[in-house]
Amino acid sequence: MLERKKVKGRTQVTFVLPDHTPEGPVSVVGDFNHWNPHAHPLAPRGDGTRAATVTLPAHTSHAFRYLAADDYWFDEEAADHHDGTNSRLNT
Structure with a gap:
């Protein structure tokens, strides 16, 4: 799931997955972080998801x-x- 929020000419995009699907660590990688798997790991949230x-x-x-x-x-x-x-994501 993608959550978006407009902030002063920019868009905050939150990438959301269920907490344990798939099992283990997950990162979002893309052209915005030079496909670096260490740049944006998903972290647990209190609602049973990670983002x-x-x-x-x-x-x-x-x-x-x-x-x-x-x-x-x-x-x-x-x-x-x-x-x-x-x-693909459009902001």
């Missing part, structure tokens, strides 16, 4: 995916669209 928030310029498009343990890559079903390789 990471990224602030991006408004009116831009970004490619991203999730990376879980054992080199398991997966897409966000609620992404704005998919380009065949990555999930």
Whole structure:
């Protein structure tokens, strides 16, 4: 799930997954963090989910995916669209 909030010409995007699906650590990686799996790990929230928030310029498009343990890559079903390789997000 993606949560978005407009803030002064920027968009805060929060990437949200269930707490244990998939098991183990998960990071959101994309062109906004140079595909660095250590930049935005998802952290537990009190509501049974885990999340990471990224602030991006408004009116831009970004490619991203999730990376879980054992080199398991997966897409966000609620992404704005998919380009065949990555999930896509428009701010």
